[in-house]
Amino acid sequence: MSAPLRLGIAGLGTVGVGVVKIVRNHADLLAARAGRPVVVTAVSARSKSKDRGVPLDDYAWEDDPVALAQRDDVDVYVELMGGEDGPAKAATEAALRAGKDVVTANKAMLALHGQELAEAAENKGLSLRFEAAVAGGIPVIKALTEGLAGNDITRVMGVMNGTCNYILTRMENAGLTYDEAFAEADGLGYLEADPNLDVGGIDAGHKLSLLASIAFGTQVDFASVELEGIGAITIEDIRQAADMEYKIKLLGVAQMTGRGLEQRMSPCLVPDRSPLGQLVGGTNMVVLEGDSVGQIVLRGAGAGEGPTASAVMADVLDIARGIRLPTFGQPASTLRKARAARAAIAAPYYLRLQLQDKPGALAKIARVLGEAGISIDRMRQYGHLETTAPVLIVTHKTTRAALEEALAGFSATGVVEGTPVAIRIEAV
Ligand SMILES: NC(=O)c1ccc[n+]([C@@H]2O[C@H](COP(=O)([O-])OP(=O)(O)OC[C@H]3O[C@@H](n4cnc5c(N)ncnc54)[C@H](OP(=O)(O)O)[C@@H]3O)[C@@H](O)[C@H]2O)c1
Numbered sequence: 001m002s003a004p005l006r007l008g009i010a011g012l013g014t015v016g017v018g019v020v021k022i023v024r025n026h027a028d029l030l031a032a033r034a035g036r037p038v039v040v041t042a043v044s045a046r047s048k049s050k051d052r053g054v055p056l057d058d059y060a061w062e063d064d065p066v067a068l069a070q071r072d073d074v075d076v077y078v079e080l081m082g083g084e085d086g087p088a089k090a091a092t093e094a095a096l097r098a099g100k101d102v103v104t105a106n107k108a109m110l111a112l113h114g115q116e117l118a119e120a121a122e123n124k125g126l127s128l129r130f131e132a133a134v135a136g137g138i139p140v141i142k143a144l145t146e147g148l149a150g151n152d153i154t155r156v157m158g159v160m161n162g163t164c165n166y167i168l169t170r171m172e173n174a175g176l177t178y179d180e181a182f183a184e185a186d187g188l189g190y191l192e193a194d195p196n197l198d199v200g201g202i203d204a205g206h207k208l209s210l211l212a213s214i215a216f217g218t219q220v221d222f223a224s225v226e227l228e229g230i231g232a233i234t235i236e237d238i239r240q241a242a243d244m245e246y247k248i249k250l251l252g253v254a255q256m257t258g259r260g261l262e263q264r265m266s267p268c269l270v271p272d273r274s275p276l277g278q279l280v281g282g283t284n285m286v287v288l289e290g291d292s293v294g295q296i297v298l299r300g301a302g303a304g305e306g307p308t309a310s311a312v313m314a315d316v317l318d319i320a321r322g323i324r325l326p327t328f329g330q331p332a333s334t335l336r337k338a339r340a341a342r343a344a345i346a347a348p349y350y351l352r353l354q355l356q357d358k359p360g361a362l363a364k365i366a367r368v369l370g371e372a373g374i375s376i377d378r379m380r381q382y383g384h385l386e387t388t389a390p391v392l393i394v395t396h397k398t399t400r401a402a403l404e405e406a407l408a409g410f411s412a413t414g415v416v417e418g419t420p421v422a423i424r425i426e427a428v
Pocket of ligand 1: 010011012013014015016044045046047048050063065079080081082083087105106107108132133136302303304305308
């Protein structure tokens with residue numbers, strides 16, 4: 001059997017501990033599959049004294065992850081600290097300079113610096129792999145770069161933040177308000193230290209930008225992802241959507257259009273009987289569409305110790321087996337800079353307006369829509385409040401530009417209270 005593959009792990013939190021457990025518990029299985037043992041030689045975290053529930057005495061300890069990344073007895077630097085810059089990026093760069101392969105679960109770092117890091121790795125013939133960074137335990141990076149490599153990918157979609165899906169599911173199933181469901185998720189430890197990373201769509205947007213790069217052969221462009229979180233979704237929206245046989249999901253969609261690359265992470269209505277509509281709780285789902293294969297649906301745990309460590313080990317095993325793939329499925333130097341297109345493809349929209357209870361109010365709204373070239377598919381007025389009445393409108397297909405013209409027009413009518421809610425209805 002060949003020499004062992006030696007891992008240096010920086011970060012011994014949820015994912016790091018999961019990786020240590022797999023390496024310890026599956027030593028024989030890993031060695032058989034890789035044709036060589038896979039071992040941990042050194043680790044790093046902030047606190048050396050913290051009890052992490054796994055024995056660490058056999059491993060060298062480094063306080064400084066950069067020092068860990070450069071050690072002679074480390075072949076693969078495993079970055080599991082997190083953070084887009086700081087020690088994670090410094091240690092990753094140091095590892096690549098020192099000729100080490102890198103495996104990471106760090107989507108923030110790759111969404112912002114993926115291109116430069118991939119080029120640095122590939123210029124030296126090294127691997128930089130990130131299966132665990134997107135949709136946790138779902139092997140979606142492998143599916144795109146390997147399983148679907150013969151396809152022209154037409155669209156990538158996904159529910160890739162389990163916390164948001166949990167909150168929306170609890171609002172729907174338990175009748176909780178957004179604030180109540182948010183507090184429950186917080187109590188269960190589901191939210192990031194900065195909750196806006198979850199509920200603002202940023203974390204899921206990072207993942208979408210990574211998938212888009214592989215799918216369309218383009219440089220990662222997180223800055224161009226249109227982001228909208230779930231904070232404005234109300235229980236009324238969820239109920240009305242259900243009444244029309246839709247579910248509301250924080251859905252990521254990336255597709256190449258005639259006008260450029262469209263990347264959106266925003267609340268969308270999806271048919272309730274579709275696989276995405278049936279996804280409940282913290283589970284993730286990624287939908288991939290290719291010209292030859294049609295539609296592929298992948299579903300599974302998007303986070304957590306075991307699932308995320310499972311994905312890290314898939315990359316480690318590739319390296320142990322001598323399988324080298326470019327980070328984004330093709331050499332980083334050949335990835336194009338895509339023009340960003342804002343919601344270029346027309347879609348129907350769900351609108352909820354708080355309309356003053358005055359004669360002619362509805363006619364004014366209909367006129368604004370007509371002037372923007374938007375036709376109405378369905379309209380419903382329900383449950384008058386004291387001086388206002390909520391009105392729901394489902395439009396026929398329209399562009400985002402026309403919708404924005406109408407939304408601006410609504411406020412000029414003087415009959416709309418507050419900010420109208422507009423949610424895209426995605427064909428899935
Ligand atoms: N958790 C998941 O389910 C999941 C899923 C997919 C991807 N990811 C990604 O995986 C990465 C790790 O996530 P996690 O949930 O395992 O994080 P975590 O539980 O917060 O653990 C982070 C670890 O990094 C260590 N650390 C932080 N700053 C450090 C520094 N400056 N020097 C040395 N060590 C440092 C911490 O040390 P101490 O323990 O001593 O504080 C801790 O062990 C992140 O990029 C995350 O986005 C996580």
